Amino acid sequence: MRTTLELQRAALADFGLFAFRCNNIDDLLHRATELVSAAIDVPLVKVLEHFPERGEMLLRSGVNWQPGVVGKEVFGDHEKSPGGYALRADKPVVSPDLDAENRFETPDVLRRHGVRSMVNVIIAGDGDPFGILEVDSQELREFSDDDVAFLRTYANLLAAAIERVRSHRELERAAREQGVLARELGHRVRNLLGLVQALASQTSVTGRTATEFRDAYIDRLQALSTAEGLVFENDDELADPLELAHEILAPHRQDDPDRITIEGTSVGLSSRQARMFGLALHELATNAAKYGALSVAGGKIHLEWHVSGAEGGAERLSMMWQEADGPEITPPQRKGFGTRLLEDVVAHELNGEAALSYKTCGLQYRLEFPVDVEQ
Template sequence: MTWFEPQRGDEQLREFFITALIDMGASLTLQDKDGTYVCITSLPARWRLAAGATPSDDTIFGPEIGQKLAELKSGLQNAGDRAELEIEAGDDTFFEFRCRMVEMADHDLHLITVVIDRTEDRRRERLLRALLREVSHRSKNLLAIIQSIASQTARYSGTLDMFLGKFRGRLHALSQSQDLITDSSWRGAYFRDLLKQQVDRYVQENADLVQVVGDDVLLTPNASLHIGLALHELVVNAVSHGDFLQRRQPIEVSCRKLETPAGPVVVIVWSEPFTARENEETKAARFGSTVLERVVPSSVNGEAHHELTNGQVRYELRFPLEIFD
C-alpha cells in the first residue's frame, strides 16, 4: 500500500524519501523510455556528474560500469520487466543495481534503478565463510583428538569398565578446555584456568594442596586442549595412586615462558610428593600413561619427561609457544 496526505507539500515528501534512502544505503534514479535521466537521488559521493555534463550511465558511473548497465537495461522493454546486477566498484566496494520498467500514470514507460550499497553485506559474508571454514577445521581437529584418546585408552584398558571410566574422564577434560577456548572467541585458554578446572573437579575441598607459580601463559586452542588433557591425567593419577592428600603435602606446579634463540618456549613442571612403593603394578598404573608421555608432547611439538625419583613424581613438559597473529 502507498498513501500520503494530499496537503503535504512536495518539498517535505522529497526530504522524507531522500532521508529514508540514505538511511537504507540506497539511491534511486529514474529514466524515461528513451533512456534520458529524469531524476537522480542520493547517489554515493564516488559518482559525480561533471559540471555541464548531461546525465547518462557513462557520465555518471564511468564507461566500464556504464557499458554493463546499458547491456542490462537493453533487455527491459515492457512494464514489469526487471533485472539485477552486482558490480564491484573498486576499493573493495560492492553495489547492487535493481532495474525495473514501470508504467506511469500517463501510460508512459519509465525505468527505475535502485542502487544499494552491498559492501558491508559482502564483508560479513566473507567473514562468515571464513568462520565456517575455521569451525570445520577445528571440528575435524577435535574429532581427531577424540579418536586418538579413544584408541590409546582402549589399548591400555584391561576391561570395558576401566575403558569407560578413563575415556569419560578424558572426554570431560577435553570439553572443559573447549569451553574456555570458546569463551575466549577461539583465542585459546590461560594455563591457570586449565589447571583450576581439574583441581576444582577432583580436589575441590583440598585445592590449597595444589600450588601454582610462574607465568599464566595464554595457550593456543590446540595447546589448550592437550595441556588440559595432561593436567587431567596428572590430577587423576595423584588422587587415584598418590598419597599427597593423606600426608597433606602440597603439589607444586609451575609454568614459565622462556626466551630462547629459537623463539619462546613454555616449560610446565608438576612436582608431587609420593611415597615410593615396591608394588610394580601400582607404578605401572601410574606411569603407563601414553597420554602424558607421547600424545600430549607430540601434539604440541614438544618433549616430556615423567619420572618417580627421591620420593617425588616429576613431570616436565617443554614446547614452543605459538605466536598469535
C-alpha cells in the same frame, strides 16, 4: 524546449534509477557527474573524496577534465582549499567569481582549466562526509537558488547511493567470511571427532570393567572439553594455562586447595596447546589420585611453570609437576595411555620435550615447549 527545472528533475529521476541498480562506487560517481554536467549545463563537474586520516581530498571522479586529472589530483583538506572550506562551512558554498574570492585559494588545476565560478556541496556519509560535489564553470555564472537546491538534492541522493553500495559490499564480505568460518568450523569439528575417537581407542580396556572404561574415557573427554571451552570463550581463541590448570585440577582441590599448589604465569595457548596442556594435567592428577600423592592423606603436589625467552628464538614454557609426601612409587610395568600421553603425545603435539621421573620423594613431570606469544 524543456526548462532547466525540468532537465534537473529528469536528471534526478534518471540518477535515482541508476543508483538503485548500480553496485560499483566508481560507476555511480561517474554517472552522477555526467548527469549533473548535462542538467546544470556546466562541462566540468567532479567529486572529491575526503580522506580525513591523510588530510587529503582525492579528485575521485569527474567529466570533461584533461587527461591525468581524474583519479590522480589530490588537494589538501585545509580551509584554504575550496573542498576543505566547503566541508567546514557545512552548507553549499557558491563562488560566482573566483578572481574576487577571498575565503579560499583557487587550486592550479582549476586555473589551468580556466574555471571562473563554482559551487561546492557536501556529499554526506555514515559519520564523516564522503566528500564534495563540485561544479566548475568556465564562464562567469551566478548560480540560482534553484541550481543550488538541485545540487543539494543530488548530493544527498548520491550520499544515500554510496552508503547503499558500501553496505551491500559489507554484507557480501560478511557473507563470504561467514562461509569461510562455517567451513573452518566443519574441519575443526571433524578433527576434534578424530581426537575423541583416538581417545576412546587409546583408553585401555585391559583389566577394566565397562563402567571403569566409561568413567576413565568420560573424564578424559571432559578435560578435552574444558580446554576447548576456554579457547572458544576467548575472542582471540587463546587459552590461559593458569585458568586451565585451575579448572582441570578443581575436583582434586575442592576440599583442600593446598593439596595442589599452582604457581604460574598467564600466557596465550593455542587450541592445540591448550588441549595437550589440559590432558596432561588431567592424566597427572588422575594418576596421583590412584597411585601418587593424592592417594594418601598428607600427600602434596606443587605445579609451577614460567615463560622465558630464548635468545632470538620463540618463548618457551617450562612446567614442572612435583609430588611429595606420597606413597613409595615405582615405574609401571606396562605403559598405559596416561604414560604414553604424558611422554609421547604431549611432547610431539607441543613440539617440545617431556619427561616423567619416578623419584623416591614423589613423581615428577617436566614439560617444555615453545609458545608463540604473538599468535
